[in-house]
Amino acid sequence: MEANIHFPDPSKVREELTQRYPAKVAKKRTKSIIINDPETIPEVQANVRTVPGIITQRGCSYAGCKGVVLGPTRDIVNIVHGPIGCSFYAWLTRRNQTRPETPEHENYITYCFSTDMQEENVVFGGEKKLKQAIQEAYDLFHPKSIAIFSTCPVGLIGDDVHAASKEMREKFGDCNVFGFSCEGYRGVSQSAGHHIANNGVFKHMVGRNNTIKEGKFKLNLLGEYNIGGDAFEIERIFEKAGITLVASFSGNSTVGQLENAHTADLNVIMCHRSINYMGEMMETKYGIPWMKVNFVGAESTAKSLRKIAEYFGDEELKAKVEEVIAEEMPKVKAVIDDIRPRTEGKTAMLFVGGSRAHHYQDLFTELGMTTVAAGYEFAHRDDYEGRHVLPSIKVDADSKNIEELKIVADPELYQPRKTEAELEALKEKGLEINGYEGMMKQMMKKSLVVDDVSHYESEKLIEIYKPDIFCAGIKEKYVVQKMGVPLKQLHSYDYGGPYTGFVGATNFYRDIDRMVNNPVWKLIKAPWETAGNGKGAELEASYVTQ
Template identity: 55%
Template sequence: MSRTNIKQRVDKTLEQYPAAVYKNRKEHVLVKNNTFQEPQTITANTRTIPGIITNRGCCYAGCKGVVLGPLRDAVILTHGPIGCGFYTWGTRRNKGKTRGDELNLLNYCFSTDLQEGDIVFGGEKKLRQAIKEAVEIFKPKTVFICATCPVGLIGDDIHAIAAQAEKEYGIKVVAFSCEGYKGVSQSGGHHIANNGLIKHIIGTGDKVVGKYSLNILGEYNIGGDGWELERILKKIGYEIVSMMTGDGMAEDLKSAHKATLNLIQCHRSINYIGEMMYTKYGQDWLKVNFIGVQSTIKSLRNIAKYFDDPDLTARTEQVIADELSEIGPVMEHYRNILKGKTAALFVGGSRAHHYQHLLKDLGVEILLAGYEFAHRDDYEGREVIPSIKADADSKNIESLEVSADPEHYRVFLSKERYEKLKNEIPLNYYAGMIKEMDDGSIVVDDLNHFETEEFLKILKPDIFCSGIKDKYIAHKAGIFSKQLHSYDYSGPYAGFKGAVNFARDIAMGVTTPAWKFVTPPWKKEPMLEGSLVG
């Protein structure tokens, strides 16, 4: 289909909406047009219209579920009725492994399970009691309190309780006001979690680290992705100070300010920490993408460029060569199966971009991509940030001001080197998704059910990469769907070995014999050959 055709069909789809919805949604959808001189813009990070079947979640999900959840040594206490804690209990596949005798609470769910009386008379007493019990039973060094919707409304002062408990028990107790209704999606919760970690955790440790040291930000170790990154980076010779937050520990995060460089994998969920550490500790951040073979190679080379050490660069090239020779033939095998297939992607705030690289490695064409809770900079690049006008919903999320830490601020690159490198590698910069997308492909923000159904009908992709809520919608329509939040319980998909796992899983999904049985044979051939009965 030509670009003009696609554009017409997209417009026709959106025109079916009631006027007010149409007016809103048309700003969230664009068809990439490479003939335009000016960059195309998109509206993002605004309210979803009530009644629209959206995939979006809430602030609590972004804070507790995404950013804090993977920290395995903290008691993460959900203050609220039972549901919120229950739904974020082990559901995200952020893996974590105990290495010594430290506490690992990943398989636990902690909640104050507020009852009607607590809502009426306040939940503070129960929260204090719950902290006391958690401290007595588990003896954690860190307790995080995450607020759910009613907590803000009934006025429980969770921050005062946290401060008091911190004093009483001599451990870190941090409260997060991440009530579900704040912001417009999970995104507000990411920001709140970032703020809390910067304010209370990062910078409080004093681990001694070496020169070639990294933090991996926005890597949640889904299906073991972080471990694959760790394997590759350690093989080259880097020291990983902390992973934020996959398989991470609050204890490790405390010394994150000591690392030389921050890598940012998921820009949306953690760029605030990256930026604040840059201001506060002078640490640069580098946007990386370890999804896809070519993008992994590029990311590794960019990191090597940053450190500019001949040995490290040589080791980087050696590791790349070794890894490639290991996965080359098998990737080629899957590429032969998948070449020429088409895909649509709708995922969180980074993967809809990252996985385009891996799919392209496999010869798959991208017809549509969209983010569930991204901001304009994730689409258009960080250069648009100054032009984003904060609306009432964004203003409700605290924008933390930090300044250079007199004790720990230090700069790794000379000014000249920084200026030079800035033009070569994405240093403290993310270019966003749209620039890389093909002419005629569709970009959709906050894709909803109606649009999913219609766009799948128009594009008929071979593969729809999304989440659990729309997976079976695609399957019922005869389109293979791959969950890119949970990886359908597979993985890792990152790095070199992960690419093979992904290729295998996609090839399996597209070719599994079940698809051939969708139409019963008696509906495909004439059945009147004679009769035994009557």
């Protein structure tokens, strides 16, 4: 990519971003504010504690576990063990859409379940109330599965959610009850919760149903949560191309799909950060390779489809994929040809998530826009620099307390889908098999990378760079807009979407065009503030002559 954008002196930017901090804080933050060089990729400090008092975008482990990974599966009754708030705030706010097979099929996503822990439960223990709650959920709904999520006080008072779950599971016999120790204080962000969720889903769900689904090209879609219907669009494309989706982790998914996921022949990973553990574990235990893909962006979608076809190595599939792309692309092109003259040359900043700040750069590139600064909220170094840095990542105290499952090949079910030589050959063709190159390789030289950006840094960045659009979440939305810059929410999509696939790309183009070119941004100043009326400004000549 050619740089026709004038970047401010990045080292000065770095200084300005940190100068108000106490010395120790400034020193720490400097390591997370990096000037990019895609050739030599510098190290970014990531997945470390946020300094107390800093206004951060980050949430907690519980949010990553219950909210992100487990939340989208529609037929699990998710009971939050703790005071009422944790369950309340995660109630329907993430927009994971789901489409039950029939109006009668199970769907608990619209419900909020909590043990509503009281002071007496904190003092005398809450296990009894938890078991009572599980029993009541079972009696009311007879679900296939009940999951229990621990909130902060649960870990501190020593309630054993795993023992309680096991006891109830054995008692019921026909309902899979399992727990997660995803207390909010674990780790340094949502990321810890993703890992805990991956472990639990792998241990308690994957591998329980060995039925082989029909289909020649079977895969799982990992790290796609169907926000705004993203997974629906990908499902549509897969179906059109003759690719069989066994399970999504976890957008629009069911317990049955997750239990059957180990029968697929490939795992494609969207959000590397939240689900890479699952890919790794399934590879080790069942021999299913995983491959990084990106369905955000029309070109990226086409590229990902071609990679899938290449993986299966089937000429018929390759032809079908080309046919789908040839059919979808003209519609995309018609939209982008109309819009691009109005977005070309504009700039964007993305501070969001653990993969979105990377993926959405593809859409901005398609719009002719440049990402001048980007960073993740809860990612690790490998998401920035690529997985090759994994061995050099120091495991600190905050990561150490998250369980690493010891996985070995399943004596019966392990069956390598590809030989080592085949995998190597695929890698040589550019497929990111069991690998991920990270965000920075794709970003321009001298662009800025900031991990866990703070409120203060965001405001400074906006003042310095004056981007045409800023991408973040709900907490940042109105702060940034009050500065006169439109903010695109990339968690909730501002209640729009989908943004994946071919249809999603055109949705995104239209939304960005609307936002950056909306005349309302030019109406903010009242006429008496801009022209005369005692404010000191000169009357414009045109007024006088008219």
